[in-house]
Amino acid sequence: MQKEMLHFIKMHGCGNDYIYLPCFDQKLTNIDKLAYQLSDRHKGIGGDGIVCIEKSDVADARMRMFNADGSEGAMCGNAIRCVGKYVYEHHICDKQDITIETKSGIKKLHLHIQDQQVTSVTVEMGKPSFEAEKIPVISTKKIILDEPMKIQNETYTVSCVSMGNPHAIIFMHQDIHDLPLKKIGPFFEYHTSFPNRINTEFVQIIDDHTICMRVWERGSGETQACGTGACAVVAAAVRTHRLEKNKEIEVRLTGGRLYITDTSEGMLMRGDCVEVFEGKMEVTV
């Protein structure tokens, strides 16, 4: 075992906070263990997970994201905006329109810049997939939209969407702020219908351009926001005729607001990206 100094930057998008590790000059091993260790809010730096920013052969940069439990996610909507901010502000590229390689493909970003600082980013998040097999969800149905599902002792009406990662969505009439997410979130995450586990969004439609949601993330628990989750929710709401296509929807999350549009080219997401602090930490590798 060896000790090493790790350079990190703490950033968040709508309160979904990750520890960003620039991997251009530092090489990392055992990233899953590192994610678990650094994300600990008492004994580590604290965060919903870690994000490695790397060199890419096919885009301006590459990102890899790991949840707080060390599992790797294919895509992260809130993290990709912060990666865009890092890449621009650290002069890795000086364009306003950039590309980032992810495990779920190359995404296009448009950076909104004020006084040389990236304050928000619009991301082309790609098309949602409703195919149960691809999400994956074990079901006799090919598509799961407003289907009853027994989770523990309750029957929920569930819709399932992939935004490169899996989402289960529950549209509710009751106030979502009262939900005991710590208790029910894990029942969804580890339900046998979801062989790769699942991110779960509990949603209330406020009006034709505003919704409110809370999220239980696979591998991280309740987070203050989820970008892929917000896109999945709007995609499911449009598909079930709760909301209209091509209309920007304000998604109110615990930690902020995202603006999502379901277009025929795919989902568009706009939201903030904030640097909190940077530092060095000694880790055992």
Ligand SMILES: N[C@@H](CCC[C@H](N)C(=O)O)C(=O)O
């Ligand atoms: N917070 C993210 C999603 C992170 C990954 C997720 N927990 C998974 O395992 O799929 C977002 O903003 O999209």
